[in-house]
Amino acid sequence: MDAMKPRAFSLALTLLLALAGTCAAASAQVLPRIDPPADAKQEPAAVRKAELVSRSFQVGETERWALVHTPESAIRRDGLAPEALAAAKGAPLVFVFHGHGGTARQIARRAPVHRSWPEAVVVYPQGLRTPGALTDPEGKRFGWQGDADAQDGRDLAFVDVMIEQLGEELVLDPRRLHATGHSNGGGFTYLLWAERGREFASFAPSAAAATKTLRQAELAPRPVLHFGSPDDPLVRWSWQQRTLDGLKRLFDCGEGEPWPAVDGVVRFPSPSGADVFLLQHAGGHRMWPELAEVAVAFFQAHPLPADSGAEVLDGGPGGDEQAEEREREEGEHPGGQPADGLRRRRAG
Secondary structure, eight states: OOOHHHHHHHHHHHHHHHHHHHHHHHHHSSSOOOOTTTTTTOHHHHHHHHHHHHEEETTTTEEEEEEOOOOOGGGTTTTTOOHHHHHHHOEEEEEEEOOOOHHHHHHHHHHHHHHHHHEEEEEEEOOOOOOOOOOOTTOSSSEEOTTTGGGGGGGHHHHHHHHHHHHHHHHHHEEEEEEEEEEEHHHHHHHHHHHHHHSSSSEEEOOOOOOOHHHSEEEEOOOEEEHHHHHHHHOHHHHHHHHHHHHHHTTOOOOEEEOOOOOOOOEEETTOOOEEEEEOOOOTSSSSHHHHHHHHHHHHOOOOOOTTTEEEEEEESOHHHHHHHHHHOOOOOOOOOTTTOOOEEEEO
């Protein structure tokens, strides 16, 4: 009797497995295939296919690199007649700069401008090891120069090379060149305005204060969208606020009003068109989660004006003595003084 038990158990197990297989087969036949509806939202082909490509750029004796998103519409076609090329609608070009200690790949994930604007050429440059103004004094981490003369101007030269090389390879719209960046990358965005402002249409720095160069440079009137938080423990809100106050005085901005295009953004209109925009948040030094979407909406609304070369703005020899005294009392922002003493002048 006991010898029958193993055989009975084996037979029962065989029957159970057979029954399970039959049920699975029946289920496979009964369950229908579920496809997405024909009108389901699909990602653009430019986003699905080769979103970002690592590109190298030779800057003097140094090889630099960046992640680049290139839409098919921006690629030059061989044999295209010069008149057809001139009539082609060029693509916007947007630079996105990571913060100190960050990387190009990191900022591309956290602020994916190329996903919000797949029709644009979007560049995420990689910084080099740089002494930080607020952290990392030994320069072990990646970052950007803090003023025009720092690090022999290597990062400004990097941007020049990228603009030139991409302009030769692609069909770009010269009226739609924009820049954004976070923290040290935001400070470098302000530096680009000070040093290359005529070429750019608009700027969107985040968690940054203006550099000393901003006060002294010839500053082209351009719209700027600043992302900042009063709770920022690294780049003090007082530094950021004085930067904005200085720019609003410089461009004769009026009272703040809601910007209808994006909830939460305040616009300070300027008669010169150099409106100052502010998105104030409670995230401290962290990047605003929707920076990419908001920056793209801002960039799309602000191409370079046709008469942009008529006037420049600069700091002149003077300054706001009271503001300078406040900086000495509170501790000057090591990476950039707020632009309190800026003045307007005509280009020579």
